[in-house]
Amino acid sequence: MGLRIHFTYEDLARVVLAEEPDPLWEGLLSLHLLQNRDGPLVFGHWRRATRGSFDPALSRLRHLAPPRGYSADFLTPTSASAGFEAGVDALLSTPRARLRTDLTELSLARPLPSWARPLADGDTQALRGLGGLVRRHHERFVAPFWTHVRTRFDEARSVAARAMLRSGFAGLAAGLHPSVRWSAPVLYIAGAHLRGDLHLQGRGLRIIPSFFCWPGPIVLKDGSLPPVLVHPVTHDPRWLAPPRTAGAGTHQALAALLGRSRAAVLEEVVEGRTTSEMALRLGISPATVSHHVSVLRESGLLTSRRIGGAVLHTVTGLGTDLLGSGPTRGVRPRPKAVVRVDR
Template sequence: MLRIHFTSQDLARTTLAEEPDPLWEVLLSLHQLQVQDGTAHYGHWRERTRRQLPRPASRLLHLAPPRGYSPDFLTPAQHTGTFDEGVERVLCTSRGRFQQELQLLSVRRPASSWTRELAHGRGEAVKGLGQAMHTYHQSAIAPYWESMRTIVRADHQQKVSHLSGAGVDRLLGHIHPAVRWESPVLTVDGLPDSDLHLDGRGLRLQPSVFCWRTPTKLLDPNLPPVLVYPVKQGVGALRRGTAEQRSRPLAALLGTTRAAALEAIADGCTTTELAQRCSISLAGASRQAGILREAGLITTRRAGQAVRHDLTTLGRLVLDGCGAPIG
């Protein structure tokens, strides 16, 4: 387990990010792309991304094994800006750091010809890294970004509520089930046994949509400390496009009420929940579900005293097709 040691100065300098970090999401989503964990949360994203991932972006998989070490340079510790700004910081990594961190990576994952060139800071290899990051982000992250921001902001609001009148101590005690706060030490289960002394630098708490099960951190203890932790999200919460982007073409296709019903069923729900989500009567919800079911967009099954509705593959395709980025 990881033990993070705080001083009073560290408590005063601890911050909670309000937005997802695009570079951490790129790295952690690359991990998710190579495993089968979290199917309920990531299965649809994983299937679509694997199918549509451009070949130039696939070279990033060499840098991001799903288990073990990934180079710290992929997630600049002091980056809090846009994705483009973050990539520029990555590309400014020194040759010595490229070499050191890629050598660590090669212990578990044999170097490819490209990573060997990158380790020497060769211009074309570094340029290729930037191109791969941009291509991957455009395909796998950007279409879901607004949904990801909504999820992280909700987590931030929930965490901040714990601060009201209680201070950082209460926040540290409610980060994640794998994290325990016994002042002055924050213990994180599931990470290699080690101690991290903050020494007055504080800690940035970074919620992440693609972080799964266990929090993570940078390997180098000399870098500005950050603890990335998984946010709570509903099953299937990760969707393409904004609600507005989805709703306009979907409403044109199905009608406003029926489009709202299809979106409400995206995470699965009972008829009563459908009525509540769409602000319609129980009879109206049952009628809309029946029409969507007859069209092959949803399935309905009994769950105890209620019935549960879920999207079919066709329903998911319709919803995602209407959520494709506009422009």
Template sequence: MLRIHFTPEDLARTRISAAPQPMWEVLLSMYRLRGREGGIFFEEWRRSVAKAANLTTRPLADLASQSGYAVDFLTPTLRNLSLAEGLEALRRTPRKRLRADLAVLAGTRRLPSWTTGLAEGRPETLTRLADSVERYFTACLAPYWVRVCGRVEQVRARQVKTMTEEGCESLLAQVHPSARWTYPVLELDYPVEHELRLDGRGLCLAPSFFCWGLPTTFLDGELEPTLVYPIEHKVGWSANEAAHRPLTSLLGRTRARVLEVIGERPGTTTEVASRTKTSLPTASQQAATLRAAGLITSRQIGQSVLHSITPLGLALLAEG
């Protein structure tokens, strides 16, 4: 049982993460790779990334047993929500945090020899670990990240609406099928007995694409209070060709591709033209149409225009 203790200040400071947390999705997707939970929802994705995953997951797997504790420092919760920020936070993990988390992990199983350098905070070992995370994300998550973000955004928009119209307490009562809310305590099913006292810090609610079954949080209650919980899924979400055929029919091949590359990461008109292999006037025209439809936003930066996808655009990509 997980019990989260609120004060009135905590209710006022509770927020919903603005997007998926890349470091959490890395960790939780590894569990989906190594287990059979999620069945048909993740099977196609497992098959598509299995070979690449075998080459990139070893250091990560050493720090996250197939069930049970995974070191807290692997999943820094950040407001900027970018992989680059997460990797930088991992490289800068204080030695005290490394030693404390590895000591807990060592109490559950024998650790490989390379973790000695990690416990000592050696920069080269931390860099090796961060590089492994980046390779794994690039190979196994990046090809699907637009759809991951879009699906999480759909859930987030619904939950923001609940919080706005019905209040934070109503959302807490619905955040997971096992949730039981009786002020001032939120109870959720959990593998072990765990108490989390917010003490005025508020709670970051983080809907997660690769979380499955029970919610999860940090072992250390001193870290930023975060509740990561699963969202609903659709069969076939990872099927590339099938997912984008309706979108192409709706928008046209070029415009759909422009929306997709902007969804992958923001870019200037020149960058969008390069990534879509179109001319600069074509990229500009397609971006203008997408902006008029509310699917992207554009802002002037010096002599360039930077295009970013909107929540509506992400939701459209996620649905295909």
């Protein structure tokens, strides 16, 4: 099982990284996670935090985006790349042929309720009702957590852009997800939910890091639509966990981090650095840098990802908070920026 994406030379020249998180993709994928128990360590607190936001009317969306199998392609229009409102406007303008095609595909797996008929006919009132449900879902389950979505998106995009600059598309592909493998001119994506071949035919590929994508990459089922590859970002499992009371162990851990060299390493990874780059910039040995990185990583202050023959280190949200709290004098605080054939 798996998907094969076939590239031409023209496609490789037209690979682009999304500049902003896609709010409608985040809405769709968060809807999946609300219907299953996947990723309990990462999304458990989020599910509990939003439990009181349940709205019976939103259950209609679950018919269009079940937790397993196909979800309607029209729920993630390309225009959402320009923002949530642009995405909703595009959804309300979905052609009748697209509505009928996607709803027919959904009906092959399970019967659809009666309200799906006017939607398939392109009824204006039915489309407005759908837009209202998408908006309410976004406001309750996605928008309150957009800072986290944006932070992880920015980090993933930075890593991907750096990989492409260093090693071209092969380097970018290697860092997307463990299920992704590049063997020119084909990108292989393993997964029980993916199958078949997607021929890009000169259209290129838009790559979108996604906060709520889990557990692996996803693409649109209809190969005639503009090709996109949505992949999971790297998560800090404590992103929504209740803050812990500082105890003796916490103070000891922080004390171990306040040395000048280790603070300098943490400052450097704000911009994203490899081990060798930090050793050169700080004037210390790569072995010493590796030791400091190991301590910082185990403390949850940075993450590391291999790009070709190098390892790129980036600061986590917890590391950002530490830098901004002022205990490490001289360290610059980082502004808080914060792959679907069959879904």
